[in-house]
Amino acid sequence: MVKEKLFLNDQFNQKVEKDLLAHLLPHKKVGNIFIFILLAIILVGIYAYYRQLRYGLIVTSMRDYTSWGVYISNFVFLVAISLVGSLFSSILKLSKATWSTPLTRISEIIAIAAIICASVIIIVDMGRPDRFINVLIHGRIQSPIIWDVIIITTYLTISVLLLYISLIPDLAICRDKLTDAPRWKKWFYKVFSINWHGTPEQNNILHKVSFMLSVMVIPVAFAIHTVTSWLFSTTWRPGWDSTNLGPYFVSGALMAGAAVIIGAMYFIRNALNLKDYLTDKLFDHMGKLLVLLSLVYLYFNINEYLGPAFKMVGVEGEHIIELFFGKYASMYWLVQVFGLVLPIVVLVFAWGRKPLPMLIISILVLLGAWFKRFLIVIPSLQHPYLPIQDVDESYRHYIPSWEEWAITFASFAGCLLIITFLVKLLPVIPIWETKKEEGGEPKQLEV
Amino acid sequence: MKSVIKHILIISLVATITTDNIFAQKKKTARVQVGYFKNYDKAEHLVATLIVKEKRYVPLSNGVIHFYSVSDTSRVLLSKIHTDNDGKAVFIINDDNPKIIKGPSGVFTFEVEYEGNSSVNAAKRKIAIKRGDLEVSFFQKDSTKSIEVSATEIGLNDQIIPIEGVNILLYVQGTFSLLNFGKEKTDENGIIHIDFPTDMPGDTTGVLTIVAKIDDNKTFGTIESRGEMNWGIPIEPVKEKQRGLGDTDAPLWMVYTLIILLSAVWFHYLYVIFLIVKIKLVNGSI
Numbered sequence: 092m093v094k095e096k097l098f099l100n101d102q103f104n105q106k107v108e109k110d111l112l113a114h115l116l117p118h119k120k121v122g123n124i125f126i127f128i129l130l131a132i133i134l135v136g137i138y139a140y141y142r143q144l145r146y147g148l149i150v151t152s153m154r155d156y157t158s159w160g161v162y163i164s165n166f167v168f169l170v171a172i173s174l175v176g177s178l179f180s181s182i183l184k185l186s187k188a189t190w191s192t193p194l195t196r197i198s199e200i201i202a203i204a205a206i207i208c209a210s211v212i213i214i215v216d217m218g219r220p221d222r223f224i225n226v227l228i229h230g231r232i233q234s235p236i237i238w239d240v241i242i243i244t245t246y247l248t249i250s251v252l253l254l255y256i257s258l259i260p261d262l263a264i265c266r267d268k269l270t271d272a273p274r275w276k277k278w279f280y281k282v283f284s285i286n287w288h289g290t291p292e293q294n295n296i297l298h299k300v301s302f303m304l305s306v307m308v309i310p311v312a313f314a315i316h317t318v319t320s321w322l323f324s325t326t327w328r329p330g331w332d333s334t335n336l337g338p339y340f341v342s343g344a345l346m347a348g349a350a351v352i353i354g355a356m357y358f359i360r361n362a363l364n365l366k367d368y369l370t371d372k373l374f375d376h377m378g379k380l381l382v383l384l385s386l387v388y389l390y391f392n393i394n395e396y397l398g399p400a401f402k403m404v405g406v407e408g409e410h411i412i413e414l415f416f417g418k419y420a421s422m423y424w425l426v427q428v429f430g431l432v433l434p435i436v437v438l439v440f441a442w443g444r445k446p447l448p449m450l451i452i453s454i455l456v457l458l459g460a461w462f463k464r465f466l467i468v469i470p471s472l473q474h475p476y477l478p479i480q481d482v483d484e485s486y487r488h489y490i491p492s493w494e495e496w497a498i499t500f501a502s503f504a505g506c507l508l509i510i511t512f513l514v515k516l517l518p519v520i521p522i523w524e525t526k527k528e529e530g531g532e533p534k535q536l537e538v
Numbered sequence: 539m540k541s542v543i544k545h546i547l548i549i550s551l552v553a554t555i556t557t558d559n560i561f562a563q564k565k566k567t568a569r570v571q572v573g574y575f576k577n578y579d580k581a582e583h584l585v586a587t588l589i590v591k592e593k594r595y596v597p598l599s600n601g602v603i604h605f606y607s608v609s610d611t612s613r614v615l616l617s618k619i620h621t622d623n624d625g626k627a628v629f630i631i632n633d634d635n636p637k638i639i640k641g642p643s644g645v646f647t648f649e650v651e652y653e654g655n656s657s658v659n660a661a662k663r664k665i666a667i668k669r670g671d672l673e674v675s676f677f678q679k680d681s682t683k684s685i686e687v688s689a690t691e692i693g694l695n696d697q698i699i700p701i702e703g704v705n706i707l708l709y710v711q712g713t714f715s716l717l718n719f720g721k722e723k724t725d726e727n728g729i730i731h732i733d734f735p736t737d738m739p740g741d742t743t744g745v746l747t748i749v750a751k752i753d754d755n756k757t758f759g760t761i762e763s764r765g766e767m768n769w770g771i772p773i774e775p776v777k778e779k780q781r782g783l784g785d786t787d788a789p790l791w792m793v794y795t796l797i798i799l800l801s802a803v804w805f806h807y808l809y810v811i812f813l814i815v816k817i818k819l820v821n822g823s824i
Contacts, residue, residue: 233783285817303810
């Protein structure tokens, strides 16, 4: 009986390794056209940035009043996306939601890619990026911008550590199994698997580190998006003067993070043929999670707008009217209906939690999340407390220039390129943890 | 019938009083004050101040003040100047203005006049002044520092005559006002001597601006002269190093909070790296 179980375990482990290492084999040329398209988008973005460096920020549509444009909206969006790492590596892990195990690696990879691109986009927003070093040397710690610089660095570091710690046993498997891999990859696996052999002592240390980081990432992740919200709430503009802004941003970020995971699951499952691991049941779980997160975000949304809309005081009132009935009304209501209410309505039904409807919903949520950040940043800036007088007409409106769009799309492409590179380099589903959790009971695996 | 007549009488009385108020409004009383000033840069001017009586006297802006030079036989218009928000109109006296008439004994007589309008009465005022001057000289012998001020007037034939018996006030220029440190009457040579206090604080190099003044004198008006000497005690400006959200240095609670939080987090990062190294170093063979 014991022998039979061991045999089954062995068979299961071999299948897991075979399936999850398949996309790392040298003959697999997954996604080369996709990479080419991403590189093309990035090149256009680099050309746009070259023009911005050469001619200055005048090539953008940002002016004295709308001094934060799509760059900052995009920055907030990317920071939001990066929170997904903490959701899966920490919150779900610590709450023993074992169903989320196959998603931890994907979430950590997305978190790192997003936070790197968020950092880059902030530098792109600077008129004189060569002076960025002065922010570090002469920065005043009273400034929320400095808090943001500190917390982004802190979060990026913990994200890299989280990804790496969970990778060590898998890198050892790659080292041992991928003997046909190119030389540089073999070198990479060997160096970074740090002599891992899964001894009890190594296991103990790994568990200790993993637990410590899982706990620590929660406050750091909450801090990164709360500090981002403080960039707004400490600035004197209508729509930003809110004590609700921190939790509003964090809840929105977790919702957007869940949506991005659903999209990534869909494409990785099909591109890498991982239907046995990224199962329909997993989509179902993610659907339910997204409903929960959307409801929380809806709650903070109501809080955010009900108070000012009830009072309609001065410029705050003008800002609300512009959002509800003015030039941003169509964008505002599309975002609220398709990016927030519709996902809740669709995903409460079981048919809505199938992979394809989930993909469509996740795209709607992500579009809604991006435009929501646009709505948070731009209309507020167009309502300063001092009246806009004696300025060119272009100062009163903001329609991003092609350079801004090109750089924004390049940042998305850059994010996807980092994800693609890491997916091609690393096991995208944790092999070690899958074997550990499922090994004793191979029947749980949907084959 | 009686009642109707009574009503008619009351209405007539009220109408009479009201009509009287409307058509016979009293004009406001106006006053013009005038003073002569000679600044330390030798610029001379007349300042006329126009005030009208409301509940109390208040400045009247945009009133036209006529400045005249007068003698026993003539009255020459020098200028018409509108008053500012403080009710003041300033006429600058140029030496080469041929319209200014010099009277006997070197006295200049000016008249300022406000002609009034439909609601304000006219007003005028004369001022007779002699044009004087002050010269400030500084002397130092050992540790004794003294100031000599000589007051002179210009006679009928432009000869310089000492002014005797006029009060001269001495001040040090402070940040916001003049600080008085002496007052003396001129002798028969028109001169005063005052010892300068040795404990007066100066600027960073000890320099003080010393002002001598004949203040609002009936004959000479207000004459001022000044000079600079490094007789003060050099005082370093007080540099208060403040900490606050709006200052260069952050509040200490913020510095400590940030250091504690970041140290806690980054210490754990270093500890994680230490443990990673430990994983590598423990015996990896099973």
